[in-house]
Structures are given as structure tokens and as C-alpha cells.
Amino acid sequence: MIMNLNFSRRQFLKVSGLAIAGISALSSLGVTYGMAEVIIITEQAEGLVIGDPTKCVGCRRCELACTEFNDGKASSTISRIKINRNLQLGYLGLYTGKCDEGKWGIGLIIQDICKQCPHPVPCADACPNDAIVIKPPINARVVDSDKCTGCKMCQRSCPWDMISFDSDTNKATKCFLCDGKPKCVEACPAEALKYVRWRDLSRSVPTRISPTSVISQEKIQACMGCHK
Amino acid sequence: MAKHGGWAGKVLRVDLSTGKISTENTIEKYKDFIGGTGIGYKVIWDEVPSATKPFSPENKIIFGTGPLAGTGAPCNGKTAITTLWPTCWPKPLVASGHMGGHFAAELKYAGYDAIIIEGKSEHPVWLSIEDARVELNDARRLWGLGIRRTTYEINLQMGHEASVAAIGQAGENLVPMSVIINSVSHSAGGGAVMGSKNLKAIGVRGTGSVYISGKKEEWEKAIKFHLSLLGANNQHVVPSSPQPWAEYYSPGSRWISSKGRNWEASRPPIETGSCDPHNLNRIAYRSNNAVFFLGNDAWKYTVRGNGCTGCPIRCHTILRVPSVYSKYAIPEIGQNTCGGLNFGRAFFKTFPDGPKSQTSIEACMVGMHFADDLGIWNNYGLLQRDFQKLYYDGILKTKIDEKEYKSYSWDKFEKGDPGFLFELLPRIARKDGELATALGMGTGYMLERWGISEEDWKKDPALQYWKMGHPRHHSNEDSGQIGVIINTQYNRDAQCHSHTNFIRNGLPIEVQKRLASELWGSPDAVDATLAYTPMNIYKAKMAKWSLLRKELHDALALCNWMGPISASPLKERGYRGDDSIESLLYTLATGDKKSCQELDHVAERILLLHRAITIRDMGTKEMRTMHDTIPDWVFEDIKDKSPFSKGTNRMDKEDMRIAMDMYYEEMGWDKKTGAPTLETYRKFDLGDVAEKLKQKGLLP
Amino acid sequence: MIKECSKAILDSIRESSKSGLLLPEKEIFSKFTQKLVKSHEQIRDDAIKAMLDEVISSNEDITVLYDSIYCRYYYSALTMTEAYARLLLLKKENSLHLMASIIRENSAKYPRPIPITVFQNFPFELRQDDILLCINKMIELQEYEDIEQVTTSIGNLFFYSKRYLDFDYAMMLAEWEDVGCIENP
The missing domain is CATH 3.60.9.10 (Aldehyde ferredoxin oxidoreductase, N-terminal domain)
Structure with missing residues (x-):
């Protein structure tokens, strides 16, 4: 995926190497010399895609629309909406002994969809290259493929395991809401997906993995700027 | 490259x-x-x-x-x-x-x-x-x-x-x-x-990708166009009941969604509702094959539709029938379509509570539970028809010993108790006993083993036995001579749906004839069901087209149970489908530009190679008499109605001879033997194949 | 005001078509007379009629149908076909006429007999007893003497018109649909 993005960003001071005690003092004095910017996303996304599992018929047309119409190739792996992994044996699946969902269970298929997390945005915070940014006017959290080095740190930081990795481009990729007209929603033959105004669902959805994100010192320091 | x-x-x-x-x-x-x-x-x-x-x-x-x-x-x-x-x-x-x-x-x-x-x-x-x-x-x-x-x-x-x-x-x-x-x-x-x-x-x-050669915008457009032409399962293009958006309806259509019809076993229930064909976000609600085959009672057990990758038509229905867990200790969830769905039910002649009853649904659940776990095939329903004939005609009793005979609960079978399947199906999978072993061999070998003449099977129209151990699969009952021709061509039941999808699409005969005239050159290519007319060249063209599209779909990996798109639900298109949809998709996906005629040419090559293998392995070029045979029941009628009168599927022997002549002619095959000619093989770049057949004396 | 009112009439016709209903003229009158009275304007029925005519002439999709006593009904062709609108009109009239029309149309057009379930299901939703009652009445009436029935081998009732189908043909078609199609999926 190649995009020319006009990023809006909230700029923070780079304050690495300074004693924590000194931050507030320096900030309040407005000292800015010798400091580069750090991206911390605080703006909310305008919308997000939500799925109704009782309606999902498991055809994966959403996965196909996501990758074919955006990337020109069909690939379940890089799809930013994830059906296949829950399709056969459910969300918790065999490893937990709870394979009661999916085709082999009661038929329920949970659509895994990017939550467009509110601040703090784990994938963006974990990116050492500030490659996950917001794209106006929708403010979806998107991967700036020019900056992405393919280190996969974002993948390990997303509690919902929603970051995909495209081995053709060697870049991470994630849901960018198709700039407000999500292809997956348009493609669903069962009205099981909706594009709605953003609301915080992150706490009501069980996480998939324990994120093991490493936040850079610079960002930690920047966080401290607000969270004193 | x-x-x-x-x-x-x-x-x-x-x-x-x-x-x-x-x-x-x-x-x-x-x-x-x-x-x-x-x-x-x-x-x-x-x-x-x-x-x-x-x-x-x-x-x-x-x-x-x-x-x-x-x-x-x-x-x-x-x-x-x-x-x-x-x-x-x-x-x-x-x-x-x-x-x-x-x-x-x-x-x-x-x-x-x-x-x-x-x-x-x-x-x-x-x-x-x-x-x-x-x-x-x-x-x-x-x-x-x-x-x-x-x-x-x-x-x-x-x-x-x-x-x-x-x-x-x-x-x-x-x-x-x-x-x-x-x-x-x-x-x-x-x-x-x-x-x-x-x-x-x-x-x-697989974690990789399938690349689309064409521009992604064009691909998106093509996909949406194709989706817009889809009907319900089997490309039935009208709803089964009158709907506000519809001009036509057909009670036999598999497009059965409607207001008030719900997936009741979903929590909460989901209404299938009115599915205007222009709304591409409701295609998945159109079909429910469990209801189509098992009756309206199946709504209350429907969890949702299911099916294959990329298919908005969900022809497999997921059912939740709690009673089978308490009665038979099998999972209350099951799913399948058509033959698989009917697998268990079809063994029984009657059920205590009627043909489309609770018990019949339970029989389906038990059947799916075993057949899809043991991995048993039903030969397009012939297994079950054979079984009924063997039992009710008293043949079975003479072929297996008394001890084995008594080991089955025939009273359960006669009553229509699904519990009978617990005795029969695992034994088929284990080859346990003479009956189970014989049934598992397939009809032809079973008859041979038991010294029963194939002719006896061909005589009984209820069996729908065609030839070579397999039954008819959309033959004369599904477009007269066209279906008969198609059923002569394969070495198992013909799995061609190109013709039946058109014939059963639910449009009035006048509209079907108009579409037929555009597709195959004359309205005379199609007849109204059970009102057949004598053979003509357009029927031969439709038969050939049907076979080529089947092979093309099998090669492209499209579903011939849904294609070709010979009609659509769109009034504004005059219900036309699009005959070149395969070429559009193939060209964009692969980057190899091929018109629909060029793709049909490849399909014909594939069909021709199938013919060549069959000739080689049968060791004869006499295909017309040895392979492309038609069972006698095609030429009979229970009420002895004459061929081409209204209300009969009966075909006429002389007319079918003409039909086969016309078909061979269309295919470029020798009329006398039914074997493809050297020129035909060469035309499809199969000259080397022809050479090998020639060495064995297998060219006409 | 007139313009607003025309727009409201148009919307209500389209809205009712969308939900699968015809809009009777008298409903439009009662609804909009009330509205207009409330707004203290002296408008006669003629004004509404004029607005309706205006709505019809300037919107191609709006169509009018007449029932047997010449009452007018409106629908929008955007969401409803003429076939369905006519069917709804028939549904408002007596069941005998409705059933006979549907049976004849099916026998003539497709051609086929139709199962009793057609009348039990949406959009007719008649009770089986009522359907049988109608059929029995038809037998006695001259104008329905062409309506016949056949029973398939699994006991389901189908209806046809002998003007278009003879008994054998209808019988075999019914058997094909009820049993044959299911056994030959």
C-alpha cells in the first residue's frame, strides 16, 4: 500500500537524556532547542467498523475486498479485517479447549476489526519510527509506509492482534478505514459490518494477546509531559 | 515469461x-x-x-x-x-x-x-x-x-x-x-x-497472496458487476414468493428470503426480509437450502447460512436441532446442502410424522453427523434409492444371510426411525457384513457382486439409474434432450448445472425463450418443463455450451452450481445475465486477455481430453454405443403418454438419435462412433493425443 | 406551502411503497386535509387533487391503480413493481377473485400449477381452512369453473386453471415441483 499522506500531528518535545525532574521546568520555560518531535496521537478517529457476529456468514468477502481493492491482491494474511483466524474453530479455539465457536462449533464467527484505539494508541506508541500516524479528516490510525521499516514492534503491541505484515513490501499494514468508506463494509453480503461514529469499545472487547510493546524513552518522556 | x-x-x-x-x-x-x-x-x-x-x-x-x-x-x-x-x-x-x-x-x-x-x-x-x-x-x-x-x-x-x-x-x-x-x-x-x-x-x-493483474479499480468494478447479476442458489433469479420489488416469482425458486422468515436459531433471530437484488449487502439472506429441502419447519432451526470462500450465496445451512442431542447424543449443530443435507433422510420411505417433519429433520442431522465424519458418499442419492429398492423388493433378504439380516432393526427402518442410521452407516464405513460392503462398492459393483443385471436397474424409473454405476444428474427432467446428451458424456453422474440453472431460474417461459434466443440463436433451444418439442440444432448448441461452461468453471475454480450467469434478477436488463463474465474475470485476474469464445475453446480442449482418456482407457472408439448410452426409462412413460405431449419427460428414440448426431456434429466428432476426429484433436492442439490414439486404432 | 405539501404527499407514497404497501387516495386526503386545516388554510379537496396530479405528472415513478369500484391507489415504481401492486389490489378484494387470478396467471404465464403454500405464505398469509373454503366455493360458481386442483404423491395440494393446463400436465408439473426438484437437487 502506498499512500501520500498529509499528516496532521501533535508535536511533542524530544527530551531524551534529561532528568525527569527537569522536564516540567524546561517545558514551562518553553525551552525547545536541540529537540526533535515525537508523535503521540491524542485525536480520536472519526469512525470505526463494528461487526455483528450473529450475521457473519463466513464468506470472507470483506477480507478479499480489503486487500484486492486496496492492494491489488487477494490475501487473507494482510487483510485488516480478520475472519479466517476465527472461522473454523472460533476465537479462543483449540488451544484453550474452547472450540465452541466457528464452523466446527455453534457457527458464530467473530469478526476481528481494528478498534482505532483512543489515546494512548498502543501500535503508534510502540513504533520506534513514528510510522503510525493519523490521517485526516477521518483520523484513522494508519501506517506511513515510507517510515515503516518492518520491525514488527507494532504487531507485538496491539492487544487485539490487528496489525498485519505484508511480506511483499516488508511493511506493516493496518486498517485505515479506506478514508471513511470501508471496502469491507461495502462488501459484506449479510449486513454484518457497519461503519459507525467512533466510540470506545476497547475495554468491552477481550484482548487477544498480552501486548509486549517496548516504548522508547523519548516517548515515555513525552508522556510525562502531560501525565505529570 | x-x-x-x-x-x-x-x-x-x-x-x-x-x-x-x-x-x-x-x-x-x-x-x-x-x-x-x-x-x-x-x-x-x-x-x-x-x-x-x-x-x-x-x-x-x-x-x-x-x-x-x-x-x-x-x-x-x-x-x-x-x-x-x-x-x-x-x-x-x-x-x-x-x-x-x-x-x-x-x-x-x-x-x-x-x-x-x-x-x-x-x-x-x-x-x-x-x-x-x-x-x-x-x-x-x-x-x-x-x-x-x-x-x-x-x-x-x-x-x-x-x-x-x-x-x-x-x-x-x-x-x-x-x-x-x-x-x-x-x-x-x-x-x-x-x-x-x-x-x-x-x-x-497459506500466508501469501493471489495477485490481480488488472487495475484494482477495474477489478472492483467487475466484481460488483458480477455480484449485481447474482440470484440465489443455482442462480435462481426470482423469489419464491411475491415480493414488492419483484415482477415474477416461482414457488420452486431457492430465493426464499421474505419478510417474516427468520433465522430463528440465531441469538437473537435474524429476519431474512425482502432482498431487493440491487442491495448487494443482503445477498447472503436469499438462500436457505435447509428450508428449501426440508420445509418451513427448518426456519426454526436455522442458525445462519454458510458456504465457500468468496461466495455470497450461502448454500450450506447451519442448523441447530436440540432434540437430536437428547435423543441420539449427537451434536445439536449440523450443516450441509442438497445431497449432504438429505443424506440421512433419503434412506427412509416414510416418517411417522410426514415427509417434511421433525423426524425427517432429525434423520438429516443423524445422516450428516455420520456421513461427514465417516466420509461416506451417496452417489447423488442413488445409495439411498438402491437401499430402498433392495429392501422393499425383497432382494436384500436373498443376498445376505439370516444372522446378518436380523442384526439390523428393520422395524426401525420401516417406521422411519433415524436411529436406524446408527446401525447402517458405521457399518458401511467399516465394510462390516455383506450388506454394508456391497452398498459401499457403488451400484455397478454391488449389482455385479450379487448377480443382478444392470438392465434390471435401468428398467426401474424410480431408481433414476443411468449407466456405469451412476444415476442421472439433471437429464431429461431438466430440459429434455439437452439433459440427456449431457448425461451421456461423463464416467460418473454428470455434474453439469449450466442447463438446469437456466431451466429452473423461475422466469416465465416467454422470457426464458427470449434469453435463449440471444444465447443460443433461437427461442427453440428451450422448452417449458414437461412440454418438450423435437430436437433442433439450437438444443445441440445449448448442450455443448452447457458442457463447455461446466469444464470452464471446473478449470477456473468457479462454481458450476451457481453459473453460468445466463440470466439475472434485473428487470432493467430484461433479465439478461452476462455470457462473458468468465472472460472478464479471467482476463483481469490473470492479465491473459481471452474472449469468451477463446475461453470456450480452452474448455473444449479440456472436454476433448476427457473424451480421449475415456476412449484410451475403455480401449474402444465405439463411444456412441458403448459409452454414450441412454437408459430405457428415458423412453417410457408411466401413463404411456407419447413423447412430446404435455406432461411427460418421455423422449423418443429416433429423436434422440438425431439429437446425438447433432451434438457430435457440433463437437466435430464422428457421428458413427461418437469419437472425436483427427481434425478436431488438431484444432484444439491435441495432435499428439490423436497420434497416440491412432497407434491404438482409436480414431474414427 | 403547496410545494411542501406536494413533497410530503410524494414522500408518503414512496415511503409506503418502500414498506410494501399501496397508498389509498382516501388516506392521502384524510392525512393532508387534517394537516392543511391545522395550518389554517382553506383548502378544498380540489387542491389536494391538484397536488396529486402534479405529483404524478412530475414524478415518473408514481403510478396510480384503480380497484373494482374505481378507488385510486398510489405506489412508487422505484421500490414496487406493477405486478406486486396489482397483487396487493387483488388482496384487498375478495379472496375468491384473488386466488383465481393468481392461479390463472401462473397457469398461463410460466406455465405451472401452484402449491397451496403460496397462499399461506407472505404476502397472502391466508389460513389453510380459509383457502380450502374458497376452493370449495369456487366449485359451485360458474365464473371459477376453470379452477382445478391436484394432489401430489406426498399429499400436497396444487391449483391450476384448466384453460391453460390439462390434468396430466398439471399433475406432472406439480409432482415435479413438490417431489422431483427435491429429489434432484
Whole structure:
């Protein structure tokens, strides 16, 4: 995926190497010399895609629309909406002994969809290259493929395991809401997906993995700027 | 060589005898045959000598997908399984089965267009394919398990995303009437061929991509266009009841969604509602095959529709029937479509509470539970019809000994108690006893074993037995002579749906005739059901078109149960479909520009190769008399109504002779023998094939 | 005001078509007379009629149908077909006429007999007893003497018109649909 993005960003001071005690003092004095910017996303996304599992018929047309119409190739792996992994044996699946969902269970298929997390945005915070940014006017959290080095740190930081990795481009990729007209929603033959105004669902959805994100010192320091 | 989209690019070859795993370039070796059955027939012709037995290590089994598998082209979930067919009687010949589900897409994402399995392993193995990593694994631990458990075990090792195609106990025990199944309910024949090779299952996980050659905007447009032309299952284009948006309706249509009709077993229930064809976000609600086959009671058990990758038509219905858990201790959830759905029910003549009753639904659930775990095939319903005839005509009693006879609860069978299936089906899979063994052999071999003449079977119209051990599959009952011609061509039941999808699409005969005139040159190509007219050249054209599109779909990995798109639900298009949709999708996906005529040309090459293999392996060119035969019941009528009178499917012998003449003529085959001529082989670049046949004296 | 009112009439016709209903003229009158009275304007029926005519002439999709006593009904062709609108009109009239029309149309056009379930299901939703009552009445009436019935081998009732189908043809078609199609999936 190649995009020319006009990023809006909230700029923070780079304050690495300074004693924590000194931050507030320096900030309040407005000292800015010798400091580069750090991206911390605080703006909310305008919308997000939500799925109704009782309606999902498991055809994966959403996965196909996501990758074919955006990337020109069909690939379940890089799809930013994830059906296949829950399709056969459910969300918790065999490893937990709870394979009661999916085709082999009661038929329920949970659509895994990017939550467009509110601040703090784990994938963006974990990116050492500030490659996950917001794209106006929708403010979806998107991967700036020019900056992405393919280190996969974002993948390990997303509690919902929603970051995909495209081995053709060697870049991470994630849901960018198709700039407000999500292809997956348009493609669903069962009205099981909706594009709605953003609301915080992150706490009501069980996480998939324990994120093991490493936040850079610079960002930690920047966080401290607000969270004193 | 130019890079193509669509195809994954490689064909995987696994020699089970040596353990050697290799790949071939799809484009270099198989492009002229596209994929699917095309690759299958090519391998059988090139590599499997005639007189090979189905269960011999020299037989090969080919899992073929095509360039559209795994893409967003609607209805692309098929994997064609080609091999020497073990139920083909009196001599096994080449045939193919068509497995839906998610196997095809996963195989493509792993980087393969097809898998050729050859040889025989010393001990049970299963094949794992994880992108480039392909391994044979010990399956001794899995041998003896059902398909359900086998799939779980393999998913445990390969992860949740892997698609697993496995055989059950029937395949292991070399029961010819056995299947391979993936994704719960998607089956195709050939289970015992896998079993004979000691191959329990294939697990595949692909993380790669299928590339679309054309511009993504154009692809998106093409996909949406195709979706806009879709009807319900079998491309029925009108709803089954009057709907506000509809001009026509047909109670026999599989488009059964409507206001007030709900997926009741979903929590909460979901209304299927009015599904205006312009609303592409409600296509999945149109069909519910459980209700279509089992009646309105099935609504209350419907959880949702299910089906293959990329298909918005969900022809498999997931049912939740709590009573079967308490009565039979089997899971209350089951799913399948058509033959699979009816598997259990079709054994019984009556049920205590009527034909479309609660008990009949329970029989379906028990049938699916066993058939899709043991991996038993029903030969398009002939297994069940055979069984009923054997019992009710008293034949069975004379063929098995008393002790065995008494080991079955015939009172349960006669009453329509689904519990009877607990006695019968596991025994078929185990070849346990004379009855079960004979049933599992397939009709032809069963009759031979029991010294019953095939003619006796051909005489009974209720059996719908056609030839070579298999039944009719959309023959004269589905478009007169056209269906008959189609049913003469294959070595198993003809699985062609091109004609029946048009005939049963639900449009008034006048509209059908208008469309027929555009597609095949004259309104006379089609007749109203049960009001047939004498043969004409346009019917021969439609028969040929039907067969070519079937082969084309099997090669592209499109579903011939949904195509071709010969009509649409769109009034503004005059209900026209689009005859060139395959060419549009093929060209955009692969980048290989081919018109629909050019694609039909490839399809004809594939069909011709199928014919050549059949001629070679039968060892005769006398196809017209030895192969393309028609059972007598086609020429009879219960009330002795004369052919071409209204209300009969009866065909006329002389007229059918003319029909076959016209068909051979259209195909460029010799009319006397029904064998393709040298010129025809050459026209389709199969000159080398013709040469080999010539050496054996098999050219006309 | 007139313009607003026309727009409201148009919307209400389209809205009712969307939900699968015809809009009777008298409903439009009662609804909009009330509205207009409330707004203290002296408008006679003629004004509404004029507005309706205006709505019809300037919107191609709006169509009018007449029932047997010449009452007018409106629908929008955007969401409803003429066939369905006519069927709804028939439904408002007596069941005998409705059933006979549907049976004849099916026998003539497709051609086929139709199962009793057609009348039990949406959009007719008649009770089986009522349907049988109607059929029995038809036998006695001259104008319905062409309506016949056949029973399939699994006991389901189908209806046809002998003007278009003879008994054998209808019988075999019914058997094909009820049994044959299911056994030959």
C-alpha cells in the first residue's frame, strides 16, 4: 500500500537524556532547542467498523475486498479485517479447549476489526519510527509506509492482534478505514459490518494477546509531559 | 515469461512412495488447460497408463484449483479432485469431484494451483503445506479417526487458519463410496483413493497472496458487476414468493428470503426480509437450502447460512436441532446442502410424522453427523434409492444371510426411525457384513457382486439409474434432450448445472425463450418443463455450451452450481445475465486477455481430453454405443403418454438419435462412433493425443 | 406551502411503497386535509387533487391503480413493481377473485400449477381452512369453473386453471415441483 499522506500531528518535545525532574521546568520555560518531535496521537478517529457476529456468514468477502481493492491482491494474511483466524474453530479455539465457536462449533464467527484505539494508541506508541500516524479528516490510525521499516514492534503491541505484515513490501499494514468508506463494509453480503461514529469499545472487547510493546524513552518522556 | 496474476504459479507434486516433494511451473506446463480438471485430465493422460486400477499406487489424485480460486470473484471456492473413479463400472475411468469450502483459497495463498499426489506411502501419513514448507507427517496416530477429530488434531499442529481436507474411516477402509471433506461439510469423491495411498489428510496454510493483474479499480468494478447479476442458489433469479420489488416469482425458486422468515436459531433471530437484488449487502439472506429441502419447519432451526470462500450465496445451512442431542447424543449443530443435507433422510420411505417433519429433520442431522465424519458418499442419492429398492423388493433378504439380516432393526427402518442410521452407516464405513460392503462398492459393483443385471436397474424409473454405476444428474427432467446428451458424456453422474440453472431460474417461459434466443440463436433451444418439442440444432448448441461452461468453471475454480450467469434478477436488463463474465474475470485476474469464445475453446480442449482418456482407457472408439448410452426409462412413460405431449419427460428414440448426431456434429466428432476426429484433436492442439490414439486404432 | 405539501404527499407514497404497501387516495386526503386545516388554510379537496396530479405528472415513478369500484391507489415504481401492486389490489378484494387470478396467471404465464403454500405464505398469509373454503366455493360458481386442483404423491395440494393446463400436465408439473426438484437437487 502506498499512500501520500498529509499528516496532521501533535508535536511533542524530544527530551531524551534529561532528568525527569527537569522536564516540567524546561517545558514551562518553553525551552525547545536541540529537540526533535515525537508523535503521540491524542485525536480520536472519526469512525470505526463494528461487526455483528450473529450475521457473519463466513464468506470472507470483506477480507478479499480489503486487500484486492486496496492492494491489488487477494490475501487473507494482510487483510485488516480478520475472519479466517476465527472461522473454523472460533476465537479462543483449540488451544484453550474452547472450540465452541466457528464452523466446527455453534457457527458464530467473530469478526476481528481494528478498534482505532483512543489515546494512548498502543501500535503508534510502540513504533520506534513514528510510522503510525493519523490521517485526516477521518483520523484513522494508519501506517506511513515510507517510515515503516518492518520491525514488527507494532504487531507485538496491539492487544487485539490487528496489525498485519505484508511480506511483499516488508511493511506493516493496518486498517485505515479506506478514508471513511470501508471496502469491507461495502462488501459484506449479510449486513454484518457497519461503519459507525467512533466510540470506545476497547475495554468491552477481550484482548487477544498480552501486548509486549517496548516504548522508547523519548516517548515515555513525552508522556510525562502531560501525565505529570 | 510474463508474470501472470490469478495463478499462484506452482503445482505441487508429492510422491508418497519415495517421499519426494517437488514443484512444477503452472504456466509453462498447464496454462493451456487453465487449472482444476484441466490439470487433472492432463496428468491422467500423460502419466497414468490405461488399465491402471484406482487403488493401485500408479493411480494419481489431483487436487486442482484455478486462477480465480482465492480471489474475490464470486463463487470461487471449488477444488476439482480428479482421479480414476473407483465406483465407475464395469471399469474405473477418469472422473472428477468438486469440493467447496476454504481449501482452494488456502492452497492458492500457500502458493500452489494444484497438488498431484502419486505413489503410495508405506504407512499412514498426512501432508502439511505451510507456504513453501511441505512435509509428510506420520499419521498412524490419526488412522481410524473420523474427519472431525482428524481436522482438530491437524489444526492443533498447524494453527487455526489451516484448512484440512481429510478422509474418514470409509476412505481408510477403501470403501469406494467415500469422500474427502474440508471445512466441516464440503466434500468430493475419491476418499478411498487417498486411503489406498495411505494419505489421511492434507492440511494447508497459506500466508501469501493471489495477485490481480488488472487495475484494482477495474477489478472492483467487475466484481460488483458480477455480484449485481447474482440470484440465489443455482442462480435462481426470482423469489419464491411475491415480493414488492419483484415482477415474477416461482414457488420452486431457492430465493426464499421474505419478510417474516427468520433465522430463528440465531441469538437473537435474524429476519431474512425482502432482498431487493440491487442491495448487494443482503445477498447472503436469499438462500436457505435447509428450508428449501426440508420445509418451513427448518426456519426454526436455522442458525445462519454458510458456504465457500468468496461466495455470497450461502448454500450450506447451519442448523441447530436440540432434540437430536437428547435423543441420539449427537451434536445439536449440523450443516450441509442438497445431497449432504438429505443424506440421512433419503434412506427412509416414510416418517411417522410426514415427509417434511421433525423426524425427517432429525434423520438429516443423524445422516450428516455420520456421513461427514465417516466420509461416506451417496452417489447423488442413488445409495439411498438402491437401499430402498433392495429392501422393499425383497432382494436384500436373498443376498445376505439370516444372522446378518436380523442384526439390523428393520422395524426401525420401516417406521422411519433415524436411529436406524446408527446401525447402517458405521457399518458401511467399516465394510462390516455383506450388506454394508456391497452398498459401499457403488451400484455397478454391488449389482455385479450379487448377480443382478444392470438392465434390471435401468428398467426401474424410480431408481433414476443411468449407466456405469451412476444415476442421472439433471437429464431429461431438466430440459429434455439437452439433459440427456449431457448425461451421456461423463464416467460418473454428470455434474453439469449450466442447463438446469437456466431451466429452473423461475422466469416465465416467454422470457426464458427470449434469453435463449440471444444465447443460443433461437427461442427453440428451450422448452417449458414437461412440454418438450423435437430436437433442433439450437438444443445441440445449448448442450455443448452447457458442457463447455461446466469444464470452464471446473478449470477456473468457479462454481458450476451457481453459473453460468445466463440470466439475472434485473428487470432493467430484461433479465439478461452476462455470457462473458468468465472472460472478464479471467482476463483481469490473470492479465491473459481471452474472449469468451477463446475461453470456450480452452474448455473444449479440456472436454476433448476427457473424451480421449475415456476412449484410451475403455480401449474402444465405439463411444456412441458403448459409452454414450441412454437408459430405457428415458423412453417410457408411466401413463404411456407419447413423447412430446404435455406432461411427460418421455423422449423418443429416433429423436434422440438425431439429437446425438447433432451434438457430435457440433463437437466435430464422428457421428458413427461418437469419437472425436483427427481434425478436431488438431484444432484444439491435441495432435499428439490423436497420434497416440491412432497407434491404438482409436480414431474414427 | 403547496410545494411542501406536494413533497410530503410524494414522500408518503414512496415511503409506503418502500414498506410494501399501496397508498389509498382516501388516506392521502384524510392525512393532508387534517394537516392543511391545522395550518389554517382553506383548502378544498380540489387542491389536494391538484397536488396529486402534479405529483404524478412530475414524478415518473408514481403510478396510480384503480380497484373494482374505481378507488385510486398510489405506489412508487422505484421500490414496487406493477405486478406486486396489482397483487396487493387483488388482496384487498375478495379472496375468491384473488386466488383465481393468481392461479390463472401462473397457469398461463410460466406455465405451472401452484402449491397451496403460496397462499399461506407472505404476502397472502391466508389460513389453510380459509383457502380450502374458497376452493370449495369456487366449485359451485360458474365464473371459477376453470379452477382445478391436484394432489401430489406426498399429499400436497396444487391449483391450476384448466384453460391453460390439462390434468396430466398439471399433475406432472406439480409432482415435479413438490417431489422431483427435491429429489434432484
